[in-house]
Amino acid sequence: MPVNLLDEPELDAGTSAEEYHWTLNFGPQHPATHTTLRIVLELDGERIVKATPHIGYLHSGFEKLGEHLNFNQYVTIADRKNYISPPYNEIAWHNAVEKILDIELTERCKYIRVIIGELSRISDHLLCTGAAALDLGGFTAFLYAFNQRELIYDVYEEMSGYRFHPGYTRVGGVLYDFNDKVLDRIAKVMKSLPPALRDVEKLLFRNKIFLDRTRGVGVLTRAEAIDFSVTGPLARASGVTYDIRKDEPYLAYPEFEFDVPFATEGDCYARFQVRFEEIRQSLRIIEQAIRKLPGGPVNVPISEKYPLPDKGTAYNSMEGLIQHFELIMPNRGMESPKNEIYAAVEAPNGELGYYLVTDGSQIAWRTRTRPPSFIHFAVFPHIIKDHLLADIVAVLGSLNIIAAELDR
């Protein structure tokens, strides 16, 4: 039915401006949300007056499940939180478990975890930037970025047998040691990534459309970033230089040279730039880690009663068999202290922490996750205010909200 514009009431006819606001439902199914999240928008024309996020569409009780699965089983759930960079979720989970059990990893294991962690950081930042480019109309950059992620999946496949959710870390070690084929595939990533990065950079950071859509959009100041608990590349794009890898080192990070990139603008463009520079720094870390990769065992010795013995040890030695039995039988398993701990690592998206409470058994009493996506999405209504409807896509892309981690 055609709308008769003459019948529309006039703005100054004694009514307040609020009556002319209209409500728009964005999501839960929308191409720019990539998964499921819903925002109810109050609009004045195309200007956003108020944005109210409604989340929980993907809530799967991951924290409740943590109270019923043991420390090694839960790694499969940790994987599925931020499924763009699963290895870092595994590292965060087992970092907390190993801290509460007081396990000191072997040097080789620390290096291996750093390597897979940084690979996953690269893959996360590539997807975030690529998908944002896709939403803003730059399909080519998206394909270039995804091409490289494929090579990183090849590394996961070779090291663990799984492409998407490797489930690679274990209490006190990792599933399998690195072999030559894994190192070959990592070398392949290292070789093909720098030229691809240059390509994507040229496609985006000197592209007028991309610049216009992201510069000065969704600005978050330094004080707001700290106040809103924002961490990671988002905070660093606003001038917060805190990086847990540098400031509270864990694993083998103190042994590598790398810089913490940051910007002061705090807009979407700065966030993508910081992410891109972080990819370069991750490449530096991986290159050093591969060069200095120490030999020796990858798991802590089975006499410490934590790691599962490998097949050869379990079948061919008495100690291995006993240890396997002790860990696998449901009425036995590892012992934990009756205590609690907060342990955080610098995941690709920001601070990923676990508040872990144990009751003496090998099943946690409470596995509270500090999910960066959840905390970053809480900022969204604040930074999108007074922007245009089309800016939602740019801001959502720069926040890198992963709904599985958001809703858990």
Next chain:
Amino acid sequence: MSTAAETDHHSETLKALTSALGDTGYETVRFRDNFRIYVSSDKVFEALQVLKSICGFSQLSELGATDYLKYPGRTGPRFEVHYCLLNMNRRERVVVKTGVDDPEPTLPSAVQLWRGADWMEREVFDMYGIRFQGHPDLRRILMPDEFAAYPLRKDYPLRGRGERHNFPRLTRGES
């Protein structure tokens, strides 16, 4: 692992807390590299305020709760809420813990101090039913609004109480 250097690390924080709450106003526990401060629920807001404004804990990095129902050897209140605070200049972290008990567990809201507490407090309310007084918008966040139970409580079963099968279902004709 409490070495002399680590003791010094928290000494200024302890001094400020003692002058604000008194010697008996709080208890501390050190475990691995964590430093926990236990305060009672009526003093928690005061303690957080001191930690933010005097000790420089500018960021609330995490807020969550735990249900200790039937926790082995437990005598204290049923729930505990933790606030993990970060001082970026001194690279110091502390965990403030406070207990609340059934029925109607209530705590003062920390949103006035850190705006980041907003959604995290809503999640604690959603999962445990702990109310935060002074919170600007205390609604359920992950579970649907009509959900009646608090799913992360220990007396709530893993597989639920059949809520999922009783969700109202709209047909195409009704919509």
